[in-house]
Amino acid sequence: MPTPWRPPFVYAVCQHGAEAVLKRELAVRAPQLRPAFSRPGFVTFKLDAPCADPEKFSLPSVFARTSGFSLGSVKGQRLHDLAAEVWQLPEVQTFLASVELAGLHVWQRDERTPGDRGFEPGPTLLAAEAEQVIRELSPIESLRPAAAAGRSTPRNRWVLDVALIEPNHWFVGCHRTTSRVASWPGGVPDLELPEHAVSRAYLKMAEAMSWASLPMSRGERVVELGCAPGGASQALLDAGLEVIGVDPAEVDESVLADPRFTHVRSRSVETSRKVFRHVQWLAADMNVPPNFTLDAVEAVVKHPGISIRGMLLTLKLPDLALVDELPKFVERVRSWGYLDVRLRQLAFNRQELCLAALRSRSQRRVLRDAGARRRSTNKPALTPSAAPLSAAPAPADQPESPT
Numbered sequence: 001m002p003t004p005w006r007p008p009f010v011y012a013v014c015q016h017g018a019e020a021v022l023k024r025e026l027a028v029r030a031p032q033l034r035p036a037f038s039r040p041g042f043v044t045f046k047l048d049a050p051c052a053d054p055e056k057f058s059l060p061s062v063f064a065r066t067s068g069f070s071l072g073s074v075k076g077q078r079l080h081d082l083a084a085e086v087w088q089l090p091e092v093q094t095f096l097a098s099v100e101l102a103g104l105h106v107w108q109r110d111e112r113t114p115g116d117r118g119f120e121p122g123p124t125l126l127a128a129e130a131e132q133v134i135r136e137l138s139p140i141e142s143l144r145p146a147a148a149a150g151r152s153t154p155r156n157r158w159v160l161d162v163a164l165i166e167p168n169h170w171f172v173g174c175h176r177t178t179s180r181v182a183s184w185p186g187g188v189p190d191l192e193l194p195e196h197a198v199s200r201a202y203l204k205m206a207e208a209m210s211w212a213s214l215p216m217s218r219g220e221r222v223v224e225l226g227c228a229p230g231g232a233s234q235a236l237l238d239a240g241l242e243v244i245g246v247d248p249a250e251v252d253e254s255v256l257a258d259p260r261f262t263h264v265r266s267r268s269v270e271t272s273r274k275v276f277r278h279v280q281w282l283a284a285d286m287n288v289p290p291n292f293t294l295d296a297v298e299a300v301v302k303h304p305g306i307s308i309r310g311m312l313l314t315l316k317l318p319d320l321a322l323v324d325e326l327p328k329f330v331e332r333v334r335s336w337g338y339l340d341v342r343l344r345q346l347a348f349n350r351q352e353l354c355l356a357a358l359r360s361r362s363q364r365r366v367l368r369d370a371g372a373r374r375r376s377t378n379k380p381a382l383t384p385s386a387a388p389l390s391a392a393p394a395p396a397d398q399p400e401s402p403t
Contacts, residue, residue, distance in 0.1 A: 005098035006050035007091075009036065009070035011173045013163070013187050014063050015345055016041040016110040021320045022063040029060045039165055041110045044070050055176060062326060062343045062353060065187025068161055068175025071095055075169050083133040086162060086172055095174055096140075101160055103153030103177065104143050106131035107186030108164040114348050115200055121188045121347045127164055134162060153177050181211060188347040194238075198252040199231030201285060203348040204314065206235045211344060212356035213364040214281065214310045216241060221279045225268045225296060226286035230255030236283070237261060244279065246271050268296040276306045285314040290322065290329055301336050310363065311338070313355040320351070333357050340364070 010033065014022045022043060023035050033045035051057060051069070059067040071092050074085040086092065095101075108127045112119040135145045142148065143160075153159055154177065161173040163186070177183050184190070189210050193203055209216070216222075218240030227233050227245030229252045236243045242260045245251060251263050264275055268286070276282075282300060286293050293315060301308045315329065326343060333341045338357035346354050358364065 005054060005094060006052060007054060007069040007071075007095075008047055008050040009044055010047065010051075010057070010059065010067060011042070011044045011070050011161075011163075011171065012059060012061065012064040012067040013042055013109075014065060015347075015349070016113050018063050018320075018345065019043050021323050022061060025061055025063055025323055026059075039109065042163060042165060042171065044171075057176065058178070062323075063345045065345075065347055066175065066182060066184070068159075068173045069095075071160075071172045071174060073165070073169065073171045077168055079130060079133050080137075082168070082170055083130065083137050086134055086170065087137060087139055089172055092160070092172060095160075099158045101140055101143070101174075102157035103159040104131065104135065104138075104148070104162070105159050105185035106134060106162045106164070107188070109166075114350055120193070120200070120203065121186070122191070123185075126167060127185075130162065130164060130170070153183055155179075155183075180213075186347075191348070196254065197231050197234055198229050198255060200348070201231030202235045204285070204346060204354070205232035205283070205312070207346045207348050208312045208354045208356070209235070209239060211346065211354070212310075212312060212342070214312065214356065214358065215363055216281060220281065222281035222283055223276055223279050223300075225282070225284040225293075227251060227263075230261075232283065232285055233261060241281070244275060246275070269299065273300075273303050273306065276300050276303070276308070279306070280309045282308045282311045283313070284311070287316060289318060290315040290325070294329065294332055298332075298336060310358040311356070313357070314349070315343075315353045315355055317351050317353065326353075329355065 012022060017040060019038055019040065026033050032048040035043060036046050037044040054069060072089040074082050076082045076085065106127050108124045110121050114120055132145060135143055135148060138144050157177050159175055159177055161175060163171040165171050175182060181187060189207050191203055191206050193200060216239065219242065221242045221244065222236055223244045223246060224233055225246050228247040228249035230245065233243045233245050233255055237258055237260055244262045244264060246264045246266065246268055248265055248267050255261055256263060264271055282297065284293055284297055293313060297311065297313060300306060330341045330343065333355065338359055340358040340361040342356045343353050
């Protein structure tokens with residue numbers, strides 16, 4: 001039976017400072033949304049009409065890390081009082097009476113952009129303390145600390161969201177776990193920069209692999225354009241791949257010492273096409289505008305005798321007005337024969353996007369235990385589950401319209 005619950009507000013989490021471009025994007029892709037409450041990294045919208053089918057909600061955004069429905073907010077000075085008020089909100093009680101709640105996500109709004117003075121998005125001590133108290137006061141037994149310990153939320157279940165906008169101001173919402181990305185609190189994967197990483201590009205590549213779900217296998221070869229100093233190459237190597245790094249700049253000695261890494265010290269346009277033969281995957285992270293990156297990649301993938309199965313490309317956005325050009329970037333990559341093309345601003349990206357491309361969507365590999373394996377090894381999952389938010393047409397269970 002259709003749920004009687006018809007939420008009128010939605011929320012979206014984005015990178016600190018990306019609120020304006022998120023609103024600009026949704027003004028085109030979802031004009032039925034009207035911006036409401038906003039803070040750096042967090043925006044709410046009012047729907048023209050309450051959402052008639054919440055279970056099929058999908059926000060058509062490249063810049064939203066995660067999204068869902070608004071259920072109100074609480075303010076106060078004491079942690080216990082704030083947690084108690086979460087469960088007493090009228091909107092929360094209406095929500096709980098309409099659906100079966102299966103999970104709880106608590107996170108803190110980003111205080112700065114990724115990489116700024118060492119800041120990286122992800123779990124915080126305050127969010128962990130808040131979650132503990134919220135669970136202790138939960139009227140739902142399955143969410144209480146002892147019962148919930150070590151549990152992950154299954155796919156296509158409802159999750160209660162608590163975003164710490166400020167230490168004394170919490171925003172409450174909910175969403176469906178329609179994808180692996182939706183299982184990450186605040187849309188941020190559980191990743192930490194390992195001690196051996198030579199740059200934070202390691203985090204970007206690890207997240208890109210986890211989000212994109214490319215069917216990479218150990219021992220396969222990947223060429224990375226713009227590899228110096230080697231952080232992203234390390235993530236690829238840790239995933240079991242053989243890496244050919246193309247860059248005229250120097251690569252860190254620790255990366256060069258790996259026998260599965262080969263450094264081709266040249267510019268991509270000057271690199272012999274022989275380098276790309278017998279290579280299955282292509283990555284690129286060059287400090288140039290998007291069209292220059294796409295020019296370099298096109299020269300490779302369209303060359304006779306080269307067969308690249310899939311790609312992970314970082315597209316720099318020196319001007320955020322380039323958001324208007326995103327559909328053209330997607331169509332250009334599709335014209336090369338890659339029909340499954342997706343864009344996302346990763347949690348560990350800065351002013352840039354990740355583009356993932358495969359010949360077809362059926363190539364994506366779903367490995368349900370990838371997240372657990374990554375946590376146990378502290379290495380990026382090689383073949384993770386599929387994830388949403390695409391510049392391509394949404395799958396049948398993820399309609400373009402949020403209403």
